[in-house]
Amino acid sequence: MGDVGDDFRAMKAHRRDYREKAGLPCPECRRLQPKRDASILLPGQRCRVDGYRDPRNASDRQTTSPEVAPPNSADDFDIPF
Numbered sequence: 001m002g003d004v005g006d007d008f009r010a011m012k013a014h015r016r017d018y019r020e021k022a023g024l025p026c027p028e029c030r031r032l033q034p035k036r037d038a039s040i041l042l043p044g045q046r047c048r049v050d051g052y053r054d055p056r057n058a059s060d061r062q063t064t065s066p067e068v069a070p071p072n073s074a075d076d077f078d079i080p081f
Contacts, residue, residue: 018042028052 025038028050039047043056 024054026050026052026054 019040019042023040023042026041026047026049027038029036029038029047029052032050039049041047041052041054043054046053
């Protein structure tokens with residue numbers, strides 16, 4: 001597959017690894033709906049089911065992988081404005 005496909009596959013793998021490493025089950029999901037699988041929350045993330053926000057510091061959250069970094073500015077896209 002092309003470079004874009006490889007980049008997205010690497011991004012998806014990085015996101016999955018980070019979620020396994022830093023993700024915690026939502027305590028409110030466990031308390032309110034014990035038969036349901038709890039949502040996995042990353043630091044600072046809000047649960048979509050019950051609105052609980054993870055109190056861990058969101059600035060510690062790693063958002064990009066070193067292999068696939070987003071462009072820094074619009075100049076990186078070579079788009080004339």
